[in-house]
Amino acid sequence: MAKEIIKDNDNLLEVNNLNVRFYSNGREMKAVNGVTFNIKKGETFGFVGESGCGKSTTSRAVIRLLAENAKVPEGEILYNGTDILKLSQDKLRKIRGKEIGMIFQEPMTALNPVLTIKKQVYEQFIGTSMTNKEKEERAIEMLRLVGIPSPEKRLKEYIHQFSGGMRQRAMIATTLAANPKLLIADEPTTALDVTIQDQIIKLINKIKKQMGMSVLLITHDLGVISQMCDRVAVMYAGYFVETADTLTLFAKPRHPYTKGLIDALPSTEKKNSSLMPIKGTTPSLAELPKGCPFGPRCPYCEDKCVNELPEMTEIESGHMVRCHFSYKLKNASGLISIEEGEQ
Amino acid sequence: MSEEAKKLVEVKHLIKHFPIPRKITDVLTNKPQKSVKAVDDVTLDIYSDEILALVGESGCGKSSFARTVIRLYDPDSGNIIMDGKDITKLSKRELRPLKRNSQMVFQDPYSSLNPRMMVGDMLKEEFIYHNICKPEEVDKKISDILEKVGLSQDAKDRFPSEFSGGQRQRIGIARALAVNPKLLIADEPVSALDISIQAQILNLLKELQKEYSLTILFISHNLNVVYYIADRVAVMYLGKIVELGTTNDIYENPLHPYTDILIKSSPNLDPRKREEAPAINGNPPSPIDIPPGCRFAKRCPFAMDICHKELPELKEITPGHTCACHKYS
Numbered sequence: 001m002a003k004e005i006i007k008d009n010d011n012l013l014e015v016n017n018l019n020v021r022f023y024s025n026g027r028e029m030k031a032v033n034g035v036t037f038n039i040k041k042g043e044t045f046g047f048v049g050e051s052g053c054g055k056s057t058t059s060r061a062v063i064r065l066l067a068e069n070a071k072v073p074e075g076e077i078l079y080n081g082t083d084i085l086k087l088s089q090d091k092l093r094k095i096r097g098k099e100i101g102m103i104f105q106e107p108m109t110a111l112n113p114v115l116t117i118k119k120q121v122y123e124q125f126i127g128t129s130m131t132n133k134e135k136e137e138r139a140i141e142m143l144r145l146v147g148i149p150s151p152e153k154r155l156k157e158y159i160h161q162f163s164g165g166m167r168q169r170a171m172i173a174t175t176l177a178a179n180p181k182l183l184i185a186d187e188p189t190t191a192l193d194v195t196i197q198d199q200i201i202k203l204i205n206k207i208k209k210q211m212g213m214s215v216l217l218i219t220h221d222l223g224v225i226s227q228m229c230d231r232v233a234v235m236y237a238g239y240f241v242e243t244a245d246t247l248t249l250f251a252k253p254r255h256p257y258t259k260g261l262i263d264a265l266p267s268t269e270k271k272n273s274s275l276m277p278i279k280g281t282t283p284s285l286a287e288l289p290k291g292c293p294f295g296p297r298c299p300y301c302e303d304k305c306v307n308e309l310p311e312m313t314e315i316e317s318g319h320m321v322r323c324h325f326s327y328k329l330k331n332a333s334g335l336i337s338i339e340e341g342e343q
Numbered sequence: 344m345s346e347e348a349k350k351l352v353e354v355k356h357l358i359k360h361f362p363i364p365r366k367i368t369d370v371l372t373n374k375p376q377k378s379v380k381a382v383d384d385v386t387l388d389i390y391s392d393e394i395l396a397l398v399g400e401s402g403c404g405k406s407s408f409a410r411t412v413i414r415l416y417d418p419d420s421g422n423i424i425m426d427g428k429d430i431t432k433l434s435k436r437e438l439r440p441l442k443r444n445s446q447m448v449f450q451d452p453y454s455s456l457n458p459r460m461m462v463g464d465m466l467k468e469e470f471i472y473h474n475i476c477k478p479e480e481v482d483k484k485i486s487d488i489l490e491k492v493g494l495s496q497d498a499k500d501r502f503p504s505e506f507s508g509g510q511r512q513r514i515g516i517a518r519a520l521a522v523n524p525k526l527l528i529a530d531e532p533v534s535a536l537d538i539s540i541q542a543q544i545l546n547l548l549k550e551l552q553k554e555y556s557l558t559i560l561f562i563s564h565n566l567n568v569v570y571y572i573a574d575r576v577a578v579m580y581l582g583k584i585v586e587l588g589t590t591n592d593i594y595e596n597p598l599h600p601y602t603d604i605l606i607k608s609s610p611n612l613d614p615r616k617r618e619e620a621p622a623i624n625g626n627p628p629s630p631i632d633i634p635p636g637c638r639f640a641k642r643c644p645f646a647m648d649i650c651h652k653e654l655p656e657l658k659e660i661t662p663g664h665t666c667a668c669h670k671y672s
């Protein structure tokens with residue numbers, strides 16, 4: 001079944017068995033371990049997990065923007081059928097920015113402070129045959145699309161003249177000007193206020209629909225996942241531990257870590273009960289346990305878990321879990337409840 | 344909150360403005376001195392034993408308010424009455440013995456602890472500086488406080504860098520609680536933490552509040568967290584309180600249009616409930632050039648003529664539930 005999904009030619013991106021290692025101070029850190037997923041055309045796929053679990057590293061590996069001390073010993077990243085890991089720098093540059101756009105958490109570091117917004121949007125058109133007039137029209141159209149008022153005027157301004165929410169919009173506008181088919185958004189709203197976050201979420205959702213774009217969304221916020229993603233992968237210590245469509249994951253979590261996150265989350269139903277924190281701390285990526293990475297913190301852990309790394313297993317169509325005992329969570333409650341047959 | 348609930352802190356018409364440094368050309372041309380109106384006439388009571396949450400968007404003045412209340416900043420005008428005593432005009436020296444009454448825990452557990460001091464020494468310093476106990480009792484006190492916040496005894500001999508984020512936040516809480524404060528101000532204490540660690544800290548604060556009848560002013564912009572922890576909620580917008588009520592009142596029956604929008608903007612945890620349009624467009628105006636009238640008028644879907652002209656007063660709409668909005672006059 002899993003294999004069939006992977007061959008589906010609706011896939012814009014297919015990542016197979018991706019591994020990333022970091023080397024520092026003579027230690028090898030296993031930051032990404034055997035990650036496999038695909039993103040269909042027009043789909044929003046989310047990575048969720050706590051700090052340091054490898055979300056950014058995985059997404060940066062997809063466009064080969066990893067730090068110098070990183071290696072990818074194994075894996076395949078097929079973008080429209082072409083393996084990105086095997087591309088020449090030249091061809092890679094053509095895909096990066098043009099085909100695959102990326103928005104980062106902190107727009108100040110990604111946008112150039114000494115160039116006007118206009119210049120930065122124009123950079124996206126290098127290599128096209130657009131005339132200056134067409135470029136200007138397109139730039140204005142992009143700023144308008146992301147909700148920046150009087151775009152003709154704002155185009156001539158510098159990034160420091162924009163507020164936080166405006167900067168994130170400007171960043172989205174420059175990224176989208178090239179009309180990418182895949183947008184990678186790494187914590188695009190984390191630094192923003194709730195009302196601005198809400199605006200950016202709705203904006204990306206709208207543009208995605210209009211342009212038929214695919215989105216890879218990275219966040220640690222289950223609320224943001226809920227409002228944006230079609231499917232989700234939960235990451236823990238560099239591993240995918242559970243993937244499902246968003247509704248299923250929220251209603252019927254089947255991995256003990258996903259369930260742990262849900263039980264720890266303050267939500268309106270829990271006003272008068274204690275939250276249930278996940279005990280213990282995340283393992284060091286330099287010394288991952290040989291069995292299940294979540295084993296040391298897992299309430300269901302048994303000998304088998306200590307000795308044997310569980311495989312990603314499809315428990316229901318489209319719902320994959322990496323746990324020897326996921327059947328024990330068959331009747332576990334989620335963040336929300338769904339009726340039989342709903343989905 | 345019952346009528347006879349005791350007021351631990353009474354804040355009356357508190358104002359704290361930060362003057363903006365003028366360019367020399369502005370001084371020469373006699374341009375008026377401008378200032379950031381961070382806290383602009385706030386009147387608010389904090390009751391004993393309650394957890395009062397202060398919510399609002401970045402820059403609305405939450406931290407400035409908290410810091411002024413405990414006199415880390417000097418107020419421009421207004422009164423702060425702490426436990427029956429007016430502390431507005433006390434000098435640094437007069438304040439010192441009162442300092443232990445109100446303690447603060449900060450957002451960033453990394454930068455708010457001295458990295459070169461072992462946890463035990465840090466706590467010892469607090470006990471001695473504030474004359475909490477006899478020197479021979481200090482060790483016992485340290486053990487007690489570590490236990491209270493759920494840290495193991497060996498924490499004494501370790502440096503802050505040797506702890507995880509959640510443990511460091513516990514150290515910050517231990518230091519604040521060491522002096523038996525009446526008021527604990529927690530300024531975004533969980534914003535920098537992961538979900539699983541956040542849960543530990545929220546549980547801890549709730550337990551401590553119950554067990555030691557602490558009063559907590561909890562500052563946050565995360566409405567789910569606030570709903571979970573708070574007894575009452577104050578909503579702040581551009582230096583002013585626009586609504587105040589019990590947590591239930593605020594979430595079930597928000598009166599101010601801004602509160603309503605704030606709640607609707609928080610991402611819903613149910614993926615079936617997705618809206619296409621944002622709850623509100625535009626950004627909050629600058630706290631420097633504040634237009635007359637209601638500060639929210641420019642963005643408010645209900646704004647009437649009067650809203651652009653006259654500042655609405657905070658009024659009690661139902662018992663214990665106050666709101667500053669012309670809709671209710």
Ligand SMILES: Nc1ncnc2c1ncn2[C@@H]1O[C@H](COP(=O)(O)OP(=O)(O)OP(=O)(O)O)[C@@H](O)[C@H]1O
Pocket residue numbers: 022023024029031049050051052053054055056057058067068069220285
């Ligand atoms: N250049 C590097 N050298 C060594 N280790 C690194 C490097 N970059 C990242 N790491 C480590 O790899 C792990 C994964 O990091 P990554 O940035 O992908 O996490 P993340 O899930 O995006 O976390 P966050 O939510 O905090 O952004 C972390 O433990 C991190 O410390």
Ligand SMILES: Nc1ncnc2c1ncn2[C@@H]1O[C@H](COP(=O)(O)OP(=O)(O)OP(=O)(O)O)[C@@H](O)[C@H]1O
Pocket residue numbers: 361379380381399400401402403404405406407408564630
């Ligand atoms: N020491 C200071 N000097 C000058 N201006 C200040 C100072 N502290 C705060 N301000 C300004 O006062 C306003 C209110 O800031 P404050 O830090 O109180 O907001 P906040 O509500 O705590 O925001 P956040 O959620 O971002 O922490 C802001 O415009 C800020 O820039």
Ligand code: SF4
Pocket residue numbers: 255256257292293294295296298299300301302305310322323324325326
């Ligand atoms: S494999 Fe074992 S230790 Fe790992 S999550 Fe499942 S039950 Fe827990």
Ligand SMILES: [Mg+2]
Pocket residue numbers: 055056057
């Ligand atoms: Mg990251």
Ligand SMILES: [Mg+2]
Pocket residue numbers: 405406407530
């Ligand atoms: Mg603040």
